[in-house]
Amino acid sequence: MKRMTGAEIRQSFLDFFASKNHVIVPSASLVPVGDPTLLLTNAGMNQFKNIFLGLEGPRHLRVADAQKCMRVSGHLNDLEMVGPSPYHQTFFEMMGNWSFGDYYKKEAIAWAWELVTEVWETEKTRLWATIFEDDAGDLPADEEALGHWLGQTDIPPDHVLRSGRKDNFWSMGTTGPCGPCSEIHYDRGLEFCERQGEPGHVCRVNGDCQRFLEIWNLVFIQYNRDADGVLKELPAKHIDTGLGLERTSLISQGVVSNYDTDLFLPILKRIQEMLGDSDDSAKAKWVPYRVIADHGRAVTFLVGDGVIPGNEGRNYVLRMILRRAARFGRKIGFAEPFLGEVAKAVIDTMGNHYQDLKRRREFILNVIRQEEERFQRTLDVGLVLLDEIMADLKEKGETVIAGSDAFRLYDTYGFPIDLTRDVGAEHGFTVDEKGFQVALDEQRARGRAAQQFVTADADELAVYVDLLEDLRRSGRLGPDGVEHPYDDFIEMESVVLGIVRDRKLTKRVKEGDDVEIVLAATPFYVESGGQVSDMGVLARYDEGKEQPRWEIEVLDVREPVPGLIVHVGRVTQGRPGVEEPVWAIVDATRRMDIARNHTATHLLHSELRYILGEHVQQAGSLVAPERLRFDFTHGAMLTQDELDEVEQSVNDAILANYPLEVEHTKYQRAVSAGAMALFGEKYGEEVRVIKIGIPGEPFSRELCGGTHVRQTGEIGLFRIVSEASVGAGVRRIEAVTGRAAQQLVQKRLGVLDAAATHLGTQPEEVERAVLRLMGELHDRQKEIAGLRRELAGLEYEKLLQEVQDVAGVRVLAARVQVADAELLREMTDWLRSRLGSVVIVLGAVIDEKPSFVAAVTPDLVDRGLKAGTLIQQVARVVGGGGGGRPTLAQAGGRDANRLDEALALVPKAVSSLLADPGA
Numbered sequence: 001m002k003r004m005t006g007a008e009i010r011q012s013f014l015d016f017f018a019s020k021n022h023v024i025v026p027s028a029s030l031v032p033v034g035d036p037t038l039l040l041t042n043a044g045m046n047q048f049k050n051i052f053l054g055l056e057g058p059r060h061l062r063v064a065d066a067q068k069c070m071r072v073s074g075h076l077n078d079l080e081m082v083g084p085s086p087y088h089q090t091f092f093e094m095m096g097n098w099s100f101g102d103y104y105k106k107e108a109i110a111w112a113w114e115l116v117t118e119v120w121e122t123e124k125t126r127l128w129a130t131i132f133e134d135d136a137g138d139l140p141a142d143e144e145a146l147g148h149w150l151g152q153t154d155i156p157p158d159h160v161l162r163s164g165r166k167d168n169f170w171s172m173g174t175t176g177p178c179g180p181c182s183e184i185h186y187d188r189g190l191e192f193c194e195r196q197g198e199p200g201h202v203c204r205v206n207g208d209c210q211r212f213l214e215i216w217n218l219v220f221i222q223y224n225r226d227a228d229g230v231l232k233e234l235p236a237k238h239i240d241t242g243l244g245l246e247r248t249s250l251i252s253q254g255v256v257s258n259y260d261t262d263l264f265l266p267i268l269k270r271i272q273e274m275l276g277d278s279d280d281s282a283k284a285k286w287v288p289y290r291v292i293a294d295h296g297r298a299v300t301f302l303v304g305d306g307v308i309p310g311n312e313g314r315n316y317v318l319r320m321i322l323r324r325a326a327r328f329g330r331k332i333g334f335a336e337p338f339l340g341e342v343a344k345a346v347i348d349t350m351g352n353h354y355q356d357l358k359r360r361r362e363f364i365l366n367v368i369r370q371e372e373e374r375f376q377r378t379l380d381v382g383l384v385l386l387d388e389i390m391a392d393l394k395e396k397g398e399t400v401i402a403g404s405d406a407f408r409l410y411d412t413y414g415f416p417i418d419l420t421r422d423v424g425a426e427h428g429f430t431v432d433e434k435g436f437q438v439a440l441d442e443q444r445a446r447g448r449a450a451q452q453f454v455t456a457d458a459d460e461l462a463v464y465v466d467l468l469e470d471l472r473r474s475g476r477l478g479p480d481g482v483e484h485p486y487d488d489f490i491e492m493e494s495v496v497l498g499i500v501r502d503r504k505l506t507k508r509v510k511e512g513d514d515v516e517i518v519l520a521a522t523p524f525y526v527e528s529g530g531q532v533s534d535m536g537v538l539a540r541y542d543e544g545k546e547q548p549r550w551e552i553e554v555l556d557v558r559e560p561v562p563g564l565i566v567h568v569g570r571v572t573q574g575r576p577g578v579e580e581p582v583w584a585i586v587d588a589t590r591r592m593d594i595a596r597n598h599t600a601t602h603l604l605h606s607e608l609r610y611i612l613g614e615h616v617q618q619a620g621s622l623v624a625p626e627r628l629r630f631d632f633t634h635g636a637m638l639t640q641d642e643l644d645e646v647e648q649s650v651n652d653a654i655l656a657n658y659p660l661e662v663e664h665t666k667y668q669r670a671v672s673a674g675a676m677a678l679f680g681e682k683y684g685e686e687v688r689v690i691k692i693g694i695p696g697e698p699f700s701r702e703l704c705g706g707t708h709v710r711q712t713g714e715i716g717l718f719r720i721v722s723e724a725s726v727g728a729g730v731r732r733i734e735a736v737t738g739r740a741a742q743q744l745v746q747k748r749l750g751v752l753d754a755a756a757t758h759l760g761t762q763p764e765e766v767e768r769a770v771l772r773l774m775g776e777l778h779d780r781q782k783e784i785a786g787l788r789r790e791l792a793g794l795e796y797e798k799l800l801q802e803v804q805d806v807a808g809v810r811v812l813a814a815r816v817q818v819a820d821a822e823l824l825r826e827m828t829d830w831l832r833s834r835l836g837s838v839v840i841v842l843g844a845v846i847d848e849k850p851s852f853v854a855a856v857t858p859d860l861v862d863r864g865l866k867a868g869t870l871i872q873q874v875a876r877v878v879g880g881g882g883g884g885r886p887t888l889a890q891a892g893g894r895d896a897n898r899l900d901e902a903l904a905l906v907p908k909a910v911s912s913l914l915a916d917p918g919a
């Protein structure tokens with residue numbers, strides 16, 4: 001194969017299939033859209049799944065692309081292959097060409113051969129092909145493919161091999177589309193066999209050495225497997241091929257590992273520069289280097305597709321991979337966060353083809369930095385806990401860290417098991433790895449149970465899938481499904497095509513029934529792009545009558561399978577039936593509230609970018625009738641000035657009464673004209689762009705399927721209600737418009753008017769009046785505090801009168817009124833300083849409990865009077881106890897009613913202590 005860079009291979013693949021009349025489509029997001037069964041896009045065919053399942057018609061019959069993919073199985077061991085293995089990666093690119101019921105085996109084989117041998121100039125003698133021959137003996141061998149290999153190409157005939165189900169039969173799942181494959185393998189030569197000389201080893205295709213590598217898999221989707229496992233020939237057969245970009249680059253560049261290709265070298269080089277490693281020491285650390293390079297690519301692309309680190313699903317996958325990379329980095333000498341630099345290298349290497357990476361660069365770097373810093377803190381917490389665990393064990397004379405403890409560290413604190421192992425070993429501990437594994441398996445079992453629940457969902461879809469198929473077969477619905485002119489109408493006449501009640505089709509329903517209704521056409525918007533579904537009514541009217549014959553209140557609208565729109569609601573009147581005419585009427589007021597919020601969301605987005613900077617990207621949104629919520633990327637809290645400015649500019653744009661323009665265009669053209677595409681949206685080729693501004697010079701352009709006002713003036717008023725953080729580098733603004741904004745303003749002004757009335761002033765004067773009142777209040781409080789002090793002084797003076805003489809010692813025992821023990825002590829101090837040589841016992845009821853403080857001056861302590869001893873005797877009366885230093889002691893008790901009795905005891909206790917200091 002001639003020498004090419006990875007980028008050249010990618011481009012020549014796409015150019016070649018474009019020359020064969022294929023439409024080149026952009027890679028789908030790593031976040032699968034509309035497929036709850038899939039965590040991350042893991043194969044080129046994911047975005048075409050509905051076409052294979054027959055749920056959606058193809059937009060084009062021939063398609064080719066380069067698809068970003070990620071494979072991270074939950075099993076730690078697979079992830080641990082990344083690094084040591086020359087081929088394992090979490091993130092990779094899959095090139096593919098597709099035919100949807102168009103060309104088939106003949107062209108797929110001939111073109112693959114042409115590209116590999118003529119365009120890429122691969123020596124034919126190095127190429128091998130396989131065709132399917134059933135090792136189970138149930139299915140016929142793929143003689144058709146064999147015939148094309150021998151007839152359409154000049155591959156050496158003995159280089160076409162037969163292979164069984166494991167390598168050459170592909171299925172989407174236990175049921176559904178499946179078919180035989182044909183693979184192309186490349187012979188790298190004997191020097192790449194690492195098992196030469198091993199007895200019994202023979203180098204061969206699909207063998208067990210590194211000499212032969214599979215580069216391209218051509219899948220012929222020929223059958224549909226039903227629930228009984230029976231294969232039926234498909235009426236329309238498809239082609240689905242996959243060629244790994246990294247693998248092909250490796251062969252073209254004549255290197256041993258994917259990591260030696262130009263797809264990875266610049267990233268590895270950047271790591272080496274940052275560490276200042278010599279070539280030799282970099283080589284010695286090759287496993288961590290590769291882990292960081294692979295994970296760095298994965299993390300960059302995941303964040304680029306809008307995934308943010310978290311504790312569930314794909315957010316967790318991102319966190320796990322990022323932390324794994326950070327940990328390997330620490331092992332080889334990175335003391336500070338470094339993954340942002342790795343991400344920069346990834347963006348430099350891949351950003352020319354994947355332009356989103358460049359556009360979201362700041363966001364990507366920001367999210368990565370924050371998560372890396374957070375991980376550092378997690379590590380610190382985990383290390384402290386591990387120290388505690390080890391200290392406990394040491395005390396008990398044990399040396400094995402329990403599996404459950406290791407799992408708790410791993411599961412709750414994200415503290416990796418190998419770190420527990422390493423740190424433990426440093427201190428002479430081992431980890432109960434079996435126990436850890438048991439805990440991990442239990443968690444996985446729980447995870448699987450949750451997954452089965454997801455697949456159970458697929459059965460629940462059966463009623464809709466069957467209904468849609470029936471309606472299409474009978475011609476009641478076209479290939480696009482239910483007609484959906486939601487942007488042109490808010491009410492229209494149609495016909496009831498299907499009624500579902502309790503997940504079963506039915507012909508007629510009655511008042512009070514919860515139903516799902518399918519119409520031939522509907523103006524109801526279906527929740528998407530953050531905008532909630534419409535509500536309204538479905539009703540049948542008889543000519544000349546005002547009251548409907550029947551009516552259904554629509555509370556939600558869903559699209560359970562593409563093309564089938566379902567109105568969810570309740571029959572409020574009459575007996576609706578299928579085939580009846582119906583008026584579908586959207587709640588227009590609610591729709592208008594939603595439209596105001598939606599257009600305002602676009603204005604907000606554009607003003608945020610203008611005021612805060614181009615790094616602001618939409619990270620999520622909710623457009624409901626009563627409010628809007630907009631999540632966006634920004635590193636810091638917005639200041640009040642920034643919020644005021646944003647609110648003001650949105651309102652300026654409203655007052656300017658700009659027109660909105662809806663344009664239908666091609667995706668690529670829209671994006672290159674500057675339209676903002678959103679994270680994780682799945683766009684068809686033909687897209688809708690909403691433009692706001694002076695015609696020809698719009699300041700806001702967004703890809704958007706939602707409903708909008710016609711002129712910004714219709715929004716009326718825009719008010720920000722709150723601003724907050726919702727995660728690493730992501731802020732959230734909530735706002736109201738139109739009627740809700742008016743209500744808000746009215747309510748606030750009402751409060752202001754009421755306050756003015758109470759203050760006996762005008763609304764404009766309220767602030768001044770409040771400030772004046774606050775000033776007065778402050779003065780009053782100062783005055784009160786002064787008076788209190790005076791009162792206390794008087795009380796103290798009164799207390800001084802109560803000093804008694806007990807055997808020549810001055811004793812003060814008194815009850816006082818204070819709010820807390822602190823004051824009681826202060827009072828004691830003050831009295832002591834005034835009285836000179838003295839014994840003081842003060843008692844008070846604090847929180848309904850008796851409380852005492854005793855103080856004895858040092859000269860009396862020398863004579864055997866200890867405050868602690870004294871107070872114990874006193875507190876005993878109220879059922880309590882206490883203690884303290886010889887000069888100062890405190891006590892409490894239970895029975896507040898006996899406080900005076902306890903204080904009356906003091907003189908006696910003093911005299912007996914003086915007589916017998918040992919008591």
Ligand SMILES: [Zn+2]
Pocket residue numbers: 193194195196201202203204208209210211
């Ligand atoms: Zn070999």
Ligand SMILES: [Zn+2]
Pocket residue numbers: 529598602702703704705706
């Ligand atoms: Zn929108």
